[in-house]
Amino acid sequence: MTVAAVPAPEAVLEREAVRSWKVPIALGIFTAVALILFVLLGRDGESTFRLSTETDAFRLPDLTIPTRPGGILVTVLLAAITAFSVLRARSAQRTPLWLVALFGVLFVLGFLTWASAGAAVPMSGLLAGTLGLSVPLIFGALGGVIGERVGVVNVAIEGQLLAGAFASAVVASITQQPLVGLLGAMVAGVLVSFVLAAFSIKYIVDQVIVGVVLNVLVTGLTSFFFSIVLTPNAALLNSPPKFERIRIPFLADIPVLGPALFRQTIIVYVMYLAVPLVWYCLFKTRWGLRLRAVGEHPQAADTVGINVARTRFWNVSLAGAIAGFGGAYLTLGAVGAFNKEMTAGAGFIALAAVIFGRWDPIRATLAALLFGFAQNLQNVLSIIGAPVPSEFMLMLPYVVTIVAVAGLVGQVRAPAASGKPYIKS
Amino acid sequence: MTDQQLPSPTDAAPIVPDVPEKEPGESRWHLFVRELTTGSVAISILAVVLALLAGGVLIAVTNEEVQAAAGYFFSRPTDTLRAIWDSVAGAYSALFQGSVYNFRRPGFAAGIRPLTETLTFATPLIAAGLGVALAFRVGMFNIGGRGQMLVAAAAAGWVGFSLDLPWGIHLLVAVAAGIVVGGLWGGLAGLLKARTGAHEVITTIMLNYVAFYLLAFLLRTPVLQAPGSNNPKTPPMKETAVFPDLFGPGYNLHAGFLFAIAATVLVWWLLNRSSLGFQFRAVGENPHAARVAGINVKNVYVWAMLISGGLVGLAGTAQALGTIKTGFGSGIDAGIGFDAITVALLGRSRPWGVFAAGILFGAFKAGGFSMQAAEGIPVDIVLVVQSLIVLFIAAPPLVRSIFRLPTPGVGRPSRRREAVAK
Numbered sequence: 001m002t003v004a005a006v007p008a009p010e011a012v013l014e015r016e017a018v019r020s021w022k023v024p025i026a027l028g029i030f031t032a033v034a035l036i037l038f039v040l041l042g043r044d045g046e047s048t049f050r051l052s053t054e055t056d057a058f059r060l061p062d063l064t065i066p067t068r069p070g071g072i073l074v075t076v077l078l079a080a081i082t083a084f085s086v087l088r089a090r091s092a093q094r095t096p097l098w099l100v101a102l103f104g105v106l107f108v109l110g111f112l113t114w115a116s117a118g119a120a121v122p123m124s125g126l127l128a129g130t131l132g133l134s135v136p137l138i139f140g141a142l143g144g145v146i147g148e149r150v151g152v153v154n155v156a157i158e159g160q161l162l163a164g165a166f167a168s169a170v171v172a173s174i175t176q177q178p179l180v181g182l183l184g185a186m187v188a189g190v191l192v193s194f195v196l197a198a199f200s201i202k203y204i205v206d207q208v209i210v211g212v213v214l215n216v217l218v219t220g221l222t223s224f225f226f227s228i229v230l231t232p233n234a235a236l237l238n239s240p241p242k243f244e245r246i247r248i249p250f251l252a253d254i255p256v257l258g259p260a261l262f263r264q265t266i267i268v269y270v271m272y273l274a275v276p277l278v279w280y281c282l283f284k285t286r287w288g289l290r291l292r293a294v295g296e297h298p299q300a301a302d303t304v305g306i307n308v309a310r311t312r313f314w315n316v317s318l319a320g321a322i323a324g325f326g327g328a329y330l331t332l333g334a335v336g337a338f339n340k341e342m343t344a345g346a347g348f349i350a351l352a353a354v355i356f357g358r359w360d361p362i363r364a365t366l367a368a369l370l371f372g373f374a375q376n377l378q379n380v381l382s383i384i385g386a387p388v389p390s391e392f393m394l395m396l397p398y399v400v401t402i403v404a405v406a407g408l409v410g411q412v413r414a415p416a417a418s419g420k421p422y423i424k425s
Numbered sequence: 426m427t428d429q430q431l432p433s434p435t436d437a438a439p440i441v442p443d444v445p446e447k448e449p450g451e452s453r454w455h456l457f458v459r460e461l462t463t464g465s466v467a468i469s470i471l472a473v474v475l476a477l478l479a480g481g482v483l484i485a486v487t488n489e490e491v492q493a494a495a496g497y498f499f500s501r502p503t504d505t506l507r508a509i510w511d512s513v514a515g516a517y518s519a520l521f522q523g524s525v526y527n528f529r530r531p532g533f534a535a536g537i538r539p540l541t542e543t544l545t546f547a548t549p550l551i552a553a554g555l556g557v558a559l560a561f562r563v564g565m566f567n568i569g570g571r572g573q574m575l576v577a578a579a580a581a582g583w584v585g586f587s588l589d590l591p592w593g594i595h596l597l598v599a600v601a602a603g604i605v606v607g608g609l610w611g612g613l614a615g616l617l618k619a620r621t622g623a624h625e626v627i628t629t630i631m632l633n634y635v636a637f638y639l640l641a642f643l644l645r646t647p648v649l650q651a652p653g654s655n656n657p658k659t660p661p662m663k664e665t666a667v668f669p670d671l672f673g674p675g676y677n678l679h680a681g682f683l684f685a686i687a688a689t690v691l692v693w694w695l696l697n698r699s700s701l702g703f704q705f706r707a708v709g710e711n712p713h714a715a716r717v718a719g720i721n722v723k724n725v726y727v728w729a730m731l732i733s734g735g736l737v738g739l740a741g742t743a744q745a746l747g748t749i750k751t752g753f754g755s756g757i758d759a760g761i762g763f764d765a766i767t768v769a770l771l772g773r774s775r776p777w778g779v780f781a782a783g784i785l786f787g788a789f790k791a792g793g794f795s796m797q798a799a800e801g802i803p804v805d806i807v808l809v810v811q812s813l814i815v816l817f818i819a820a821p822p823l824v825r826s827i828f829r830l831p832t833p834g835v836g837r838p839s840r841r842r843e844a845v846a847k
């Protein structure tokens with residue numbers, strides 16, 4: 001009797017395929033919202049986008065879109081991107097980032113089209129307002145990125161912004177020189193950073209504790225001096241000259257973008273330079289490599305001869321200078337005087353932008369712009385009037401951020417040694 | 426899916442207890458003296474002294490009489506010194522009389538009223554501080570206190586003025602509604618972190634704004650708005666739903682304080698005696714090790730944020746049903762959600778520590794207002810003193826070097842240093 005030989009089961013090596021459905025799900029949610037808002041709850045009428053103002057050199061005619069067909073078009077495009085993303089996910093591929101960005105822009109355009117039925121959206125005003133509200137957020141986020149990349153969590157952004165705003169107002173008022181005020185703002189930001197650095201590096205206090213406490217301390221100090229010194233002597237101490245807006249001759253005439261981007265104060269132009277500069281220095285220079293090494297693996301950095309404590313100390317100070325510079329925008333660029341607690345939580349939003357932007361200066365800047373847009377929406381909606389209760393419109397950007405963080409960013413990885421003190425043994 | 430723990434704000438809570446090790450062969454008296462000079466009690470007291478000194482410097486420097494007298498300091502230095510003494514002593518005695526005992530009032534019953542005010546201010550600070558501290562112990566940073574308080578106040582307030590329930594039950598239902606809704610609001614951030622990895626710092630900040638606009642909307646609709654009113658304000662709470670006064674109508678202290686005490690006991694039990702609390706602390710110390718040990722880290726995140734939000738919700742409830750019974754607007758949180766972070770830090774994220782820190786900050790709040798009224802010193806000085814206290818307490822080596830105290834355990838690895846370095 002013979003036993004039929006059983007063929008040995010062949011080992012099948014499966015290709016490892018990681019299917020992440022987060023992006024398609026997030027895009028699907030947005031597409032569903034678009035379908036409900038723009039199509040099912042679609043509004044009749046025409047939406048006008050005012051592309052030029054009276055002062056522009058080249059004036060573009062207003063762009064008028066019939067609201068409901070426009071909404072349907074946007075929804076179809078959104079659905080197409082979502083379907084593409086689903087296909088990519090099925091074949092275990094990632095959805096490219098630019099497509100997600102395009103999705104976001106389309107969604108915002110669709111939203112504006114829907115919201116502005118029967119009204120006109122001033123596009124340059126929208127952009128200029130967004131930029132204006134974003135400036136302190138972007139500087140704060142840059143300071144946050146540098147701090148965390150070198151391994152010190154910078155929760156004190158709020159304090160640095162506020163100190164910068166306070167110092168710039170006082171210094172510029174006394175000297176009547178806004179540029180000197182700018183210097184004062186940087187010094188103030190550095191001083192806040194010194195405390196953060198000293199306590200977290202020398203005394204090894206938990207960095208989050210120091211950061212939170214510094215925010216309270218700076219709020220208390222500036223409010224105290226504002227009430228008791230600045231208010232009685234407002235003419236001498238709290239009436240800084242504002243920066244003049246500088247019009248860049250050729251670029252300012254670009255339709256739509258030009259007036260918003262190139263009729264700004266010097267602070268904003270510095271920002272245009274600072275963002276790419278920080279990115280370049282972080283990722284392409286020796287300084288950046290050392291900085292990131294200290295933030296990722298301080299022990300390894302120490303082994304090859306980098307002084308961890310000194311690197312951290314001076315880079316945290318630099319972060320403070322940048323954030324303080326952003327604070328000066330509040331007084332010298334926007335408002336023209338210091339006010340109690342005038343940052344109003346901008347530092348915390350900058351912190352969110354740092355994490356949202358995955359500790360990358362460019363992405364953090366984009367995140368800060370998104371938050372600036374969210375805050376500016378309030379002003380725009382008061383002009384065009386809102387179809388649903390305005391509170392929901394104002395809430396939407398924050399909900400979008402939550403969905404985006406949950407779906408698109410997901411689990412982010414901070415610099416490995418961020419928040420961890422380095423104790424040389 | 427890897428569970429990458431974010432190191433940023435999450436490693437916040439200093440957890441190792443600060444008990445100096447007992448050395449064998451040391452006399453009891455020796456031990457007592459060492460404990461007195463190097464223990465955390467001494468550091469805490471010295472930190473408060475230092476912070477008050479710094480506040481005194483600020484008060485003196487900005488005082489006009491001091492400035493005037495300093496103009497002729499070298500001819501008559503005593504004038505300057507007297508002016509400094511007058512300004513600082515005046516400020517701090519006003520602070521004390523506004524927060525503990527007012528000597529200018531006749532009789533004990535009237536004199537002790539400031540202390541009850543302190544406890545009234547402390548009630549929401551304790552509850553919210555416990556919530557933030559609990560999240561810290563799990564390694565999470567709950568900046569969403571504002572949003573959780575707002576939705577909790579809305580829920581408790583709605584139950585408080587729109588339902589008709591018998592005395593006692595009504596209050597309990599309203600408190601439960603506040604705690605549950607606050608907990609769900611916080612739990613949402615926990616759920617998002619557990620399921621998608623969304624960082625709780627972002628989600629809680631964003632949920633603050635969402636809650637604020639949600640409440641602002643509801644305050645314009647008949648759901649929360651007082652009928653026949655155009656103000657975005659709720660109607661007053663029904664008599665059956667408010668926290669009863671503890672010492673009669675002459676004092677503002679209400680039964681919410683008892684809830685705060687109960688919450689402290691509960692959190693202490695939860696963290697130190699229950700199995701869930703053990704999981705909390707394990708995840709807070711090291712989520713990777715906790716997962717290897719078989720703890721469901723994601724569930725712990727959700728539960729921690731649920732409970733944390735519920736505690737902050739109790740603070741919102743105490744505001745809506747106790748402190749401001751006549752109806753509230755969207756400013757009902759009064760910045761307590763952020764103050765709670767400082768309270769939790771000062772209390773080192775331990776339940777009774779938070780309780781004490783809440784009472785201290787309540788005293789500063791109550792006293793700060795009377796100091797502003799009596800001496801014209803802006804109430805913001807209180808913020809400076811508070812933050813300096815936390816800063817000094819967090820850095821024992823600094824306090825020790827200022828007062829030239831001996832370092833505990835010289836010659837062997839310091840435990841305190843490790844405790845702070847966590």
